[in-house]
Amino acid sequence: MPIALSRSLTGLSLALLAAASTGCGRSTAPLGASTDAAQRVYVAPGKYDELYAFMSGGFSGNITVYGIPSGRLLQQVPVFSQYPEKGYGYSEQTKAMLNTSYGFVPWDDTHHPQLSMTDGMADGRWLFINGVNTPRIARIDLTKFETDEIIEIPNTAGGHGSPYLTENSEYVVSATRFAIPTPQADVSIKDGVFGGMISFIRVDSATGHMALAFQLRVPGYNYDLSRAGRGVSHGWSFFSTYNTEQAKTLLEANASQRDKDYIAAVNWKQAEKCVAEGKAEEWTTPYAHNVVGKDGVARTEMLRTQKVLNAKTCADMMYYLPTPKSPHGADLDPTGEFIVGGGKLATVIPVHSFSKMLKAIAAKDFEGEVDGFPILKYTSTIAGEVQNPGLGPLHTEFDGKGFAYTSVFISSEVVKWSLKDFTVVDRIPTYYSIGHLLIPGGDTKKPYGKYMVAMNKITKDRYLPTGPELTQSAQLYDISGDKMKLLLDFPTTGEPHYAQAIPAELIRERQIRTYTLSENTDPYATLSEKNVKVERKGGKVHVYMTAIRSHFLPDNIEGIEVGDSVFFHITNLEQDWDVPHGFAMLGAQNSELLIMPGQTRTLTWQPNRAGIFPFYCTDFCSALHQEMSGYIRVSPKGSGVKLTWNTPTP
Amino acid sequence: MTSGVTPAGASVAGASSGTLRAAWRPMTGWSRALVAVAASSLGLLYLLPLWSIGLKAPQYPEGLGMYIWVDRITGQRAHELQSINGLNHYIGMKAIVPESIPELRIMPVLIGALIATGLLVALWGKRRALYAWVALFALGALAGLGDFWRWGYDYGHDLNPHAAIRIPGLTYQPPLLGTKQLLNFQATSWPATGGWVVVAALALVAGLAFREWRLARSSAG
Numbered sequence: 045m046p047i048a049l050s051r052s053l054t055g056l057s058l059a060l061l062a063a064a065s066t067g068c069g070r071s072t073a074p075l076g077a078s079t080d081a082a083q084r085v086y087v088a089p090g091k092y093d094e095l096y097a098f099m100s101g102g103f104s105g106n107i108t109v110y111g112i113p114s115g116r117l118l119q120q121v122p123v124f125s126q127y128p129e130k131g132y133g134y135s136e137q138t139k140a141m142l143n144t145s146y147g148f149v150p151w152d153d154t155h156h157p158q159l160s161m162t163d164g165m166a167d168g169r170w171l172f173i174n175g176v177n178t179p180r181i182a183r184i185d186l187t188k189f190e191t192d193e194i195i196e197i198p199n200t201a202g203g204h205g206s207p208y209l210t211e212n213s214e215y216v217v218s219a220t221r222f223a224i225p226t227p228q229a230d231v232s233i234k235d236g237v238f239g240g241m242i243s244f245i246r247v248d249s250a251t252g253h254m255a256l257a258f259q260l261r262v263p264g265y266n267y268d269l270s271r272a273g274r275g276v277s278h279g280w281s282f283f284s285t286y287n288t289e290q291a292k293t294l295l296e297a298n299a300s301q302r303d304k305d306y307i308a309a310v311n312w313k314q315a316e317k318c319v320a321e322g323k324a325e326e327w328t329t330p331y332a333h334n335v336v337g338k339d340g341v342a343r344t345e346m347l348r349t350q351k352v353l354n355a356k357t358c359a360d361m362m363y364y365l366p367t368p369k370s371p372h373g374a375d376l377d378p379t380g381e382f383i384v385g386g387g388k389l390a391t392v393i394p395v396h397s398f399s400k401m402l403k404a405i406a407a408k409d410f411e412g413e414v415d416g417f418p419i420l421k422y423t424s425t426i427a428g429e430v431q432n433p434g435l436g437p438l439h440t441e442f443d444g445k446g447f448a449y450t451s452v453f454i455s456s457e458v459v460k461w462s463l464k465d466f467t468v469v470d471r472i473p474t475y476y477s478i479g480h481l482l483i484p485g486g487d488t489k490k491p492y493g494k495y496m497v498a499m500n501k502i503t504k505d506r507y508l509p510t511g512p513e514l515t516q517s518a519q520l521y522d523i524s525g526d527k528m529k530l531l532l533d534f535p536t537t538g539e540p541h542y543a544q545a546i547p548a549e550l551i552r553e554r555q556i557r558t559y560t561l562s563e564n565t566d567p568y569a570t571l572s573e574k575n576v577k578v579e580r581k582g583g584k585v586h587v588y589m590t591a592i593r594s595h596f597l598p599d600n601i602e603g604i605e606v607g608d609s610v611f612f613h614i615t616n617l618e619q620d621w622d623v624p625h626g627f628a629m630l631g632a633q634n635s636e637l638l639i640m641p642g643q644t645r646t647l648t649w650q651p652n653r654a655g656i657f658p659f660y661c662t663d664f665c666s667a668l669h670q671e672m673s674g675y676i677r678v679s680p681k682g683s684g685v686k687l688t689w690n691t692p693t694p
Numbered sequence: 695m696t697s698g699v700t701p702a703g704a705s706v707a708g709a710s711s712g713t714l715r716a717a718w719r720p721m722t723g724w725s726r727a728l729v730a731v732a733a734s735s736l737g738l739l740y741l742l743p744l745w746s747i748g749l750k751a752p753q754y755p756e757g758l759g760m761y762i763w764v765d766r767i768t769g770q771r772a773h774e775l776q777s778i779n780g781l782n783h784y785i786g787m788k789a790i791v792p793e794s795i796p797e798l799r800i801m802p803v804l805i806g807a808l809i810a811t812g813l814l815v816a817l818w819g820k821r822r823a824l825y826a827w828v829a830l831f832a833l834g835a836l837a838g839l840g841d842f843w844r845w846g847y848d849y850g851h852d853l854n855p856h857a858a859i860r861i862p863g864l865t866y867q868p869p870l871l872g873t874k875q876l877l878n879f880q881a882t883s884w885p886a887t888g889g890w891v892v893v894a895a896l897a898l899v900a901g902l903a904f905r906e907w908r909l910a911r912s913s914a915g
Contacts, residue, residue, distance in 0.1 A: 558773065593780055594858075618780070619772070619773030619776050619777065620777040666784075667858075668784070668858055671858075
């Protein structure tokens with residue numbers, strides 16, 4: 045949701061709430077929660093939550109991990125943003141993760157976490173998430189909760205409709221939200237012809253490694269959200285579009301003129317075929333591919349070519365389904381038959397039928413075409429319209445029991461409706477202005493159901509105020525019965541655009557506790573205290589240091605000079621669970637290091653004055669943690685102090 | 695000497711004693727078979743840990759532990775021996791380095807010898823031989839326990855005087871058998887599966903020896 049729109053609609057949403065006479069206002073019922081809520085969300089000390097929830101950190105560029113139903117924050121996983129707490133994007137081993145064709149881009153805006161799938165079910169292996177601003181897709185390894193790979197998406201701006209996996213994780217996708225000249229060109233904004241790009245990125249089923257397979261050059265609309273087909277519709281992917289007006293200025297009005305925009309239905313199996321038949325053009329736009337190697341070190345490969353299909357070379361790969369109005373979600377029910385448009389300015393929720401769509405395509409039931417892509421007739425694809433859905437329906441998930449749940453932004457509520465007859469059966473307010481919602485497994489063949497999480501854009505009076513910027517918030521609802529019940533509010537970081545949840549055991553059983561020291565192949569690893577050393581190579585000094593409770597070795601170094609670049613290659617020799625060591629250096633102009641057991645991390649320090657400089661362990665590791673420190677002597681340039689360091693006492 | 699052939703009892707000194715003569719007679723077939731089983735069962739010691747030492751502390755809710763095998767010492771889970779050594783350095787205890795413990799090289803040979811002689815006793819079938827083998831087995835087991843105690847004493851007492859944690863009068867000898875609190879750790883020492891095999895085998899052959907002795911007495915009487 046564009047900020048401008050959300051701001052302008054806030055007043056309207058509050059006015060509607062005030063006018064509502066449902067008795068859910070905070071002056072009457074206890075904050076709108078059901079009476080047994082405390083019991084339902086209480087997870088006793090030392091007990092585990094039922095589900096992991098992975099929430100986008102929005103403009104923090106991270107992923108946050110929560111336990112459901114307690115709403116307890118378990119972890120933050122840095123993805124597209126530098127994160128000094130873990131040294132992510134600062135240590136020499138992780139810096140390359142943030143490389144792009146534009147250079148080092150240490151921030152992005154994370155939106156849509158997606159768990160990897162096997163046969164249409166989340167399998168708990170990897171989590172993918174998109175960066176919108178400088179379009180990228182990241183893969184997080186869920187055995188260690190670390191970002192292992194980031195691929196940049198070329199010829200694209202606003203990587204919003206992403207990553208949305210196909211049902212066996214064959215592909216992740218990305219789609220242009222902000223049309224630009226494709227290929228990029230220096231043209232007049234007013235007169236230039238802008239285009240869009242829908243990208244299919246192949247995921248290796250064994251390693252998870254991503255490779256840009258092909259791109260579809262499509263009309264320059266704003267491609268917003270996506271879902272891949274499943275079950276009957278496997279082989280297709282669906283993308284909502286808005287601004288089919290192709291306005292380039294003041295979009296809030298100019299992109300809201302037409303009654304209907306489109307959902308683009310992409311037959312990716314057909315696109316694959318066109319590529320195999322050599323119909324794709326070869327474009328050359330550089331893009332970065334960053335991968336963590338077996339040695340734990342991230343490296344960048346700058347790639348240059350991509351295969352691009354267009355309507356002329358592969359016309360039957362995409363069809364447009366007219367959909368009212370400026371749709372956000374394009375969501376598929378568990379069977380894959382219904383495609384639900386979240387028309388954020390529509391007065392109904394349109395539900396397309398996949399089987400009707402196939403018939404309409406076969407019958408060439410078209411009402412026109414754009415840039416060579418056929419537009420199907422609305423009446424030929426529509427299965428039904430949900431009447432009275434509230435104002436601003438956005439995004440829909442499913443409980444697997446025949447019901448759909450649609451978030452409704454302007455009237456700030458969730459509506460539950462039946463997939464049988466497309467009628468609303470229940471509605472419940474959110475506090476306030478819900479964006480996406482989440483049902484565990486709600487985008488899979490067999491939803492887990494039971495809970496729904498609303499991710500709200502505005503919190504206003506829900507929490508103790510903290511200056512002008514208030515906390516972001518999610519709300520947990522019980523959807524096990526006929527009526528939805530509010531259970532819990534819990535704060536979130538950044539703006540949680542979307543989230544996915546999965547039964548805890550699918551993740552918990554896969555966790556590694558340490559990195560195996562004997563398998564550490566970092567080029568600068570020091571696997572034993574016997575091997576610690578300091579080497580000077582011109583103005584570069586490499587310190588091969590070890591950390592184990594409760595000391596560093598070497599912990600006294602002399603012979604460093606002002607202007608040197610000192611590389612502290614620190615290996616954590618621990619092989620014990622939950623014993624990371626930290627490393628902080630006085631005056632270092634980057635961050636600390638946080639080094640997991642068995643891991644090697646490198647911090648670069650450029651001392652700019654002479655003196656004695658202490659360093660210390662930042663992560664409380666043991667009873668003698670405070671003793672875990674050392675000194676570096678820095679001498680003026682050219683002073684000739686001999687390079688010396690201490691070694692283990694025999 | 696050929697198995698199954700009764701040696702001349704008369705050749706034994708004090709030949710008038712019938713019991714003595716009976717002791718040179720063969721065991722029952724059942725006893726011989728069971729001695730063979732007991733001796734063979736000791737082969738499991740090459741596959742199973744002999745002894746288990748467990749440590750529990752507030753910071754180690756799942757506990758840490760190590761196994762003593764005939765030929766090695768390992769953590770109960772990956773890396774636990776290293777973790778135990780890491781913790782022990784705070785109190786100045788020497789690191790447990792299996793490669794430097796000669797018993798771990800000798801024990802496999804001794805166990806092999808015990809198995810071989812046990813099988814020979816079963817084959818030969820003489821009661822006397824059984825008595826001797828049971829005595830050897832029991833003495834070996836006792837010596838092993840004694841040696842284990844000696845190592846425990848050494849680790850617990852021979853502490854680095856420059857260690858971070860020094861508590862006057864406090865030593866850290868682990869219990870030989872049972873549970874003992876050592877600072878924040880509750881240490882438990884107990885036979886592991888292999889140890890129980892030894893206990894069972896020893897009990898079996900001791901029982902057989904007793905039975906054979908009674909049979910010998912009654913036949914002599």
